[in-house]
Amino acid sequence: MDYVNLGRTGLKVSRLCFGMMSFGSPEWKLAKWTRPVEEAAPYVRRALEAGINFFDTADVYSNGLSEQITGQLLREYACRDEVVVATKVFFGAHLDAGPKPNQIGLSRKHIFEEVDASLRRLGMDYVDILYIHRWDAATPIEETMAALHDLVRAGKVLYLGASSMYAWQFAKAQYTATLHGWTPFVVMQNHYNLVYREEEREMIPFCIDQGIGIIPWSPLARGFLAGNRTRDQATLTERGATDTWAHDAYCLDSDFDVVDAVRHVALQRGVSPAQIALAWVLNKPYVTAPILGATKPQHLEEALLAADIKLSAEEVALLEQHYRPHPVAGPM
Numbered sequence: 001m002d003y004v005n006l007g008r009t010g011l012k013v014s015r016l017c018f019g020m021m022s023f024g025s026p027e028w029k030l031a032k033w034t035r036p037v038e039e040a041a042p043y044v045r046r047a048l049e050a051g052i053n054f055f056d057t058a059d060v061y062s063n064g065l066s067e068q069i070t071g072q073l074l075r076e077y078a079c080r081d082e083v084v085v086a087t088k089v090f091f092g093a094h095l096d097a098g099p100k101p102n103q104i105g106l107s108r109k110h111i112f113e114e115v116d117a118s119l120r121r122l123g124m125d126y127v128d129i130l131y132i133h134r135w136d137a138a139t140p141i142e143e144t145m146a147a148l149h150d151l152v153r154a155g156k157v158l159y160l161g162a163s164s165m166y167a168w169q170f171a172k173a174q175y176t177a178t179l180h181g182w183t184p185f186v187v188m189q190n191h192y193n194l195v196y197r198e199e200e201r202e203m204i205p206f207c208i209d210q211g212i213g214i215i216p217w218s219p220l221a222r223g224f225l226a227g228n229r230t231r232d233q234a235t236l237t238e239r240g241a242t243d244t245w246a247h248d249a250y251c252l253d254s255d256f257d258v259v260d261a262v263r264h265v266a267l268q269r270g271v272s273p274a275q276i277a278l279a280w281v282l283n284k285p286y287v288t289a290p291i292l293g294a295t296k297p298q299h300l301e302e303a304l305l306a307a308d309i310k311l312s313a314e315e316v317a318l319l320e321q322h323y324r325p326h327p328v329a330g331p332m
Contacts, residue, residue: 001051007213024062090133
């Protein structure tokens, strides 16, 4: 496993980030394909054995249960100073129940209360990275950035990140932090894969210019690039059958042309389509570490092998040639 610095920080993270959204409660209405703790354990253990030191969760995943599982398994299989743990704040752990007015967003009140709750669920004194999960138009950015800075000063958070927003919003947040001498964001977790490349227009160039780490979520387009759906919208996996968001985000005819190209390169290479799609993301020099989700053992094993695949310029051109612009999917 290779390790790289997170943006311009000194923090070393593995080239694959293991996403813990896959683990929690199958009753979670936003992702009924999630797996309970006893099924999560072998994945976390294998990830650590393979050298993955970077784990991503969020307060909203399974209404907080994902954080509990993450903390429990990392305490069992790793030392705290060996791993980098990221969580998020915005939606809160009450989303399924319908959050009360102050249980969602990026107000000072919600940030402080939810971070303390996340630390309790994780069983940790601090998190390495805290992401703001979405932009909060109802809260002044000065309030949000001041609250995040105070969490860093208190030692509860080491680094700050943001996720899925417009580039102008991210720039505004960074400017606000710089203007007041507050802690800026050092990483962007954004929606980026072979069938959603809108981030290449503004967000990725901004991050490159500012030295900000890029951690793509859904590098396999929620399984679409691995072949979980056909052109006639037939679904081939449990997630494909229940993930309505993916059906809306990846629905263009050109998206299936991209999948065909992925299959072609995979066949020539003798590897799986998922490995080619993940290798494409990993081959981008500005990408720090894509987030890997796994609900079957082969998902993790294939991802580990994908990290060693180096695509030729001709293969990249073939994979990219069918892309067509998409409606913005991420900031929501």
